[in-house]
Amino acid sequence: MSPPTMEDVARAAGVSRALVSLVMRQAPNVSDERRARVIAAAEELGYRPNAVARSLASRRTHTIGVLLNDLHNPFFADSADGIIEEASSAGYQVLMATGTHVNQSHTAAIESFLNARVDGIILVGPRFTPEQISDMASHVPVLTLGSSSDGHGVDSVKNDEYRGACLAVEHLAGLGHTRITHVSGGRGAGADSRRQGYARAMADLGLADHVDVVVGDFTEESGAEAADELLKRAELPTAVFSANDIQAAGLMGRLAEAGIGVPEMVSVVGYDDTTFAGLYQLSLTTIHQPVAEMGRQSVRSLLDRMVGGRTEPRKLVIEPSLVVRRSTAPPR
Amino acid sequence: MSPPTMEDVARAAGVSRALVSLVMRQAPNVSDERRARVIAAAEELGYRPNAVARSLASRRTHTIGVLLNDLHNPFFADSADGIIEEASSAGYQVLMATGTHVNQSHTAAIESFLNARVDGIILVGPRFTPEQISDMASHVPVLTLGSSSDGHGVDSVKNDEYRGACLAVEHLAGLGHTRITHVSGGRGAGADSRRQGYARAMADLGLADHVDVVVGDFTEESGAEAADELLKRAELPTAVFSANDIQAAGLMGRLAEAGIGVPEMVSVVGYDDTTFAGLYQLSLTTIHQPVAEMGRQSVRSLLDRMVGGRTEPRKLVIEPSLVVRRSTAPPR
DNA sequence: CCAGGCCCTTGGAGCGCTCCAATCAACGGG
DNA sequence: CCCGTTGATTGGAGCGCTCCAAGGGCCTGG
Numbered sequence: 001m002s003p004p005t006m007e008d009v010a011r012a013a014g015v016s017r018a019l020v021s022l023v024m025r026q027a028p029n030v031s032d033e034r035r036a037r038v039i040a041a042a043e044e045l046g047y048r049p050n051a052v053a054r055s056l057a058s059r060r061t062h063t064i065g066v067l068l069n070d071l072h073n074p075f076f077a078d079s080a081d082g083i084i085e086e087a088s089s090a091g092y093q094v095l096m097a098t099g100t101h102v103n104q105s106h107t108a109a110i111e112s113f114l115n116a117r118v119d120g121i122i123l124v125g126p127r128f129t130p131e132q133i134s135d136m137a138s139h140v141p142v143l144t145l146g147s148s149s150d151g152h153g154v155d156s157v158k159n160d161e162y163r164g165a166c167l168a169v170e171h172l173a174g175l176g177h178t179r180i181t182h183v184s185g186g187r188g189a190g191a192d193s194r195r196q197g198y199a200r201a202m203a204d205l206g207l208a209d210h211v212d213v214v215v216g217d218f219t220e221e222s223g224a225e226a227a228d229e230l231l232k233r234a235e236l237p238t239a240v241f242s243a244n245d246i247q248a249a250g251l252m253g254r255l256a257e258a259g260i261g262v263p264e265m266v267s268v269v270g271y272d273d274t275t276f277a278g279l280y281q282l283s284l285t286t287i288h289q290p291v292a293e294m295g296r297q298s299v300r301s302l303l304d305r306m307v308g309g310r311t312e313p314r315k316l317v318i319e320p321s322l323v324v325r326r327s328t329a330p331p332r
Numbered sequence: 333m334s335p336p337t338m339e340d341v342a343r344a345a346g347v348s349r350a351l352v353s354l355v356m357r358q359a360p361n362v363s364d365e366r367r368a369r370v371i372a373a374a375e376e377l378g379y380r381p382n383a384v385a386r387s388l389a390s391r392r393t394h395t396i397g398v399l400l401n402d403l404h405n406p407f408f409a410d411s412a413d414g415i416i417e418e419a420s421s422a423g424y425q426v427l428m429a430t431g432t433h434v435n436q437s438h439t440a441a442i443e444s445f446l447n448a449r450v451d452g453i454i455l456v457g458p459r460f461t462p463e464q465i466s467d468m469a470s471h472v473p474v475l476t477l478g479s480s481s482d483g484h485g486v487d488s489v490k491n492d493e494y495r496g497a498c499l500a501v502e503h504l505a506g507l508g509h510t511r512i513t514h515v516s517g518g519r520g521a522g523a524d525s526r527r528q529g530y531a532r533a534m535a536d537l538g539l540a541d542h543v544d545v546v547v548g549d550f551t552e553e554s555g556a557e558a559a560d561e562l563l564k565r566a567e568l569p570t571a572v573f574s575a576n577d578i579q580a581a582g583l584m585g586r587l588a589e590a591g592i593g594v595p596e597m598v599s600v601v602g603y604d605d606t607t608f609a610g611l612y613q614l615s616l617t618t619i620h621q622p623v624a625e626m627g628r629q630s631v632r633s634l635l636d637r638m639v640g641g642r643t644e645p646r647k648l649v650i651e652p653s654l655v656v657r658r659s660t661a662p663p664r
Numbered sequence: 665c666c667a668g669g670c671c672c673t674t675g676g677a678g679c680g681c682t683c684c685a686a687t688c689a690a691c692g693g694g
Numbered sequence: 695c696c697c698g699t700t701g702a703t704t705g706g707a708g709c710g711c712t713c714c715a716a717g718g719g720c721c722t723g724g
Binding site for chain 2: 048053061071078095097117253256275279282
């Protein structure tokens, strides 16, 4: 009653088990006649190759482990989408785990990836120490996506956060803004570069005196809190560059509640160009990065290492772009 | 140079391989002294149990396959989150696949789940024929989440769409609306029940004459198109019950572009209470279903079948609830 | 007519683990 | 003092596949 094995197919087709194996793996040197007989027998028996046994024998699982920070942020959902799509079209499966904020669950997830003998690991967002990263990289190819914890012999795909931040600031300055505040992403992935890009761009534009950073993180609440903070001040900035879209949404919401119009009173720029930035009601000017495409690139890069034999790490930096919507306007 | 195996640990600890196996599986009948020795040896060698070999030998992979329709819709992201969380806390891994609209890729994903010998499958959204479902259910426990394609000996977890639609209509009617249009979800999961719930509630409230359904699907564009359709009419309805939040957002956006205020001119109710329904700028009145919790329930239900030995299918129906925000108001 | 190749096919030895039946030591009770 | 019990430990037989070395036809050139 147990499902048919290769042995059963071989018997039914009157050939050896090895031959069935060759047919299943689409090996070239098999006569058409036998191939047909094997395929017919397999079909008849409802044979289904056992990927577990195959993995054990071949020492390759055709599986990549993906660790995401937070599926609720569309950013992660989009990258997951790109990853899954590319992986499955390359014949790979995706083992997915999410670290629920706690770093401990991250390491547990990695542990189970390694036990499962995944062929590669993609880290989307989570912060690990360099030791942790290189430790796992010693077992299996690792790629970080969008995160900044790289540089330890692992591949990485990210957008040029620095450049993106510059685009945002230049856009605002171009509109005539000078008092441009940045709400940071705190210790989140990419937050540092965005903050530095902001500072640098401000300096380059001669606005060094106006540099003003409110510490936040990548959540909606943090945006609302930042708004509260700003509202307490004697004078609002005329523009805000938010560390990401969700935070920007939280910020704009709170400002609206307080009767502060966007962009009439304050212009707002986000980052990521996630789904809802384009919603008519938000219409958020933001920095676009092709997240799904980056997910696909990640898989390709990893495959390149896993089967292509590349060994030196490859860092891919994607150029972000500015998307202007209605949340920005010249200052009054 | 290959990673240490149980054999190596056994040798190092001076015990048999079987004993190491017992220790690794936390079996009870092992003397403390030997257990300690084995653990020490394993640690020393950096031993990592090979889950592939374990799966082959034990015929259980501790993996569940999850097939999602569309990660972009927060609904799916949320359920994925609940599923992953519960699965990993039960010691299970999640193999994730997304069907990219095309049904063919759905079946390919299922195929690879079965080849991987997953212990169970959760289908979130995709529509399969009853034959397909019962076919896969004959191999492995299957559960459908939020989908309507059940009833074939498989478990299911869903909210009471019917009831949810009633809640929406009753809310609008309670505000004084009579001309309530429904933009449907077309052939998507749950769309039928929502439409029927709408029709039934309208009838119960004596509004049968006003039943009016615009065919759409579960996307933002479809909402915009529905708005266009409505705008062509001589007279707008005073309220719209949208098949889901994203569609509602698209609809509201297009209405706003046309200068039609929500809720001043038209009230709008969505469905799902996805993340952005709560954004201040949308503030969409909608029907809430505890999606993440439903994801967790799905896993529990599946585990119950996989290890608990339950065989009769279990259908879990969750009561949805109404969340009133600012997109609804009495008609003018 | 035979050696030398070239294809196709096959048996067998694992891959690293689980699980079962068998073994062994220790312990009381009759 | 022997034997049944109980609990800890072990060898061995798989799990279903891949991979490799070797075998068997058959064709070709000398």
